[in-house]
Amino acid sequence: EDQVTQSPEALRLQEGESSSLNCSYTVSGLRGLFWYRQDPGKGPEFLFTLYSAGEEKEKERLKATLTKKESFLHITAPKPEDSATYLCAVQADSGGSNYKLTFGKGTLLTVNP
Amino acid sequence: NAGVMQNPRHLVRRRGQEARLRCSPMKGHSHVYWYRQLPEEGLKFMVYLQKENIIDESGMPKERFSAEFPKEGPSILRIQQVVRGDSAAYFCASSPVREGNQPQHFGDGTRLSIL
Numbered sequence: 001e002d003q004v005t006q007s008p009e010a011l012r013l014q015e016g017e018s019s020s021l022n023c024s025y026t027v028s029g030l031r032g033l034f035w036y037r038q039d040p041g042k043g044p045e046f047l048f049t050l051y052s053a054g055e056e057k058e059k060e061r062l063k064a065t066l067t068k069k070e071s072f073l074h075i076t077a078p079k080p081e082d083s084a085t086y087l088c089a090v091q092a093d094s095g096g097s098n099y100k101l102t103f104g105k106g107t108l109l110t111v112n113p
Numbered sequence: 114n115a116g117v118m119q120n121p122r123h124l125v126r127r128r129g130q131e132a133r134l135r136c137s138p139m140k141g142h143s144h145v146y147w148y149r150q151l152p153e154e155g156l157k158f159m160v161y162l163q164k165e166n167i168i169d170e171s172g173m174p175k176e177r178f179s180a181e182f183p184k185e186g187p188s189i190l191r192i193q194q195v196v197r198g199d200s201a202a203y204f205c206a207s208s209p210v211r212e213g214n215q216p217q218h219f220g221d222g223t224r225l226s227i228l
């Protein structure tokens with residue numbers, strides 16, 4: 001069974017204090033790893049897709065990287081508006097159902113001014 | 114707003130009543146997915162539909178839950194005879210194709226509360 005574990009569960013940073021969020025996964029044939037951002041009372045907002053080990057994607061203060069076992073979401077010089085829950089999800093070659101997203105429980109990021 | 118639209122945003126039902134949740138996918142998207150988010154849990158896949166077809170309902174409870182995506186109109190997730198354990202946030206997502214090279218885009222969900 002596909003599994004996704006995110007750490008830490010919660011992270012508090014001061015504005016400008018860079019850090020990383022971790023997503024470890026166990027799947028039988030990774031098709032894609034996805035990062036989403038979720039604000040309170042809202043749905044997940046798509047950030048990045050990574051497909052193969054060594055791949056990196058960047059968007060403003062965020063950079064996502066991928067290895068064969070985990071992904072990191074690096075946040076450089078965060079601002080209070082980066083506060084949100086960050087979700088990691090995988091799609092895998094699981095019996096032909098490669099459309100299913102398996103999510104981790106998320107990391108709640110709080111950036112204090 | 115051309116995003117995924119879900120309604121209602123909040124729904125309160127008493128035990129034993131029916132809940133109907135609606136989802137209109139993004140323009141140009143013909144693949145719809147429903148996920149459920151229980152408190153302190155991650156989002157869990159429920160069902161995958163294309164127009165007039167249920168492709169995979171393996172994540173949906175076999176009793177009381179059903180889903181449809183008619184030729185015209187929104188996708189509907191229907192929960193009959195609701196129980197307290199059905200209280201959750203239900204999210205709909207859509208994509209233009211089935212494979213992983215296109216991300217699924219989510220609506221803002223329906224928060225279902227059972228009294």
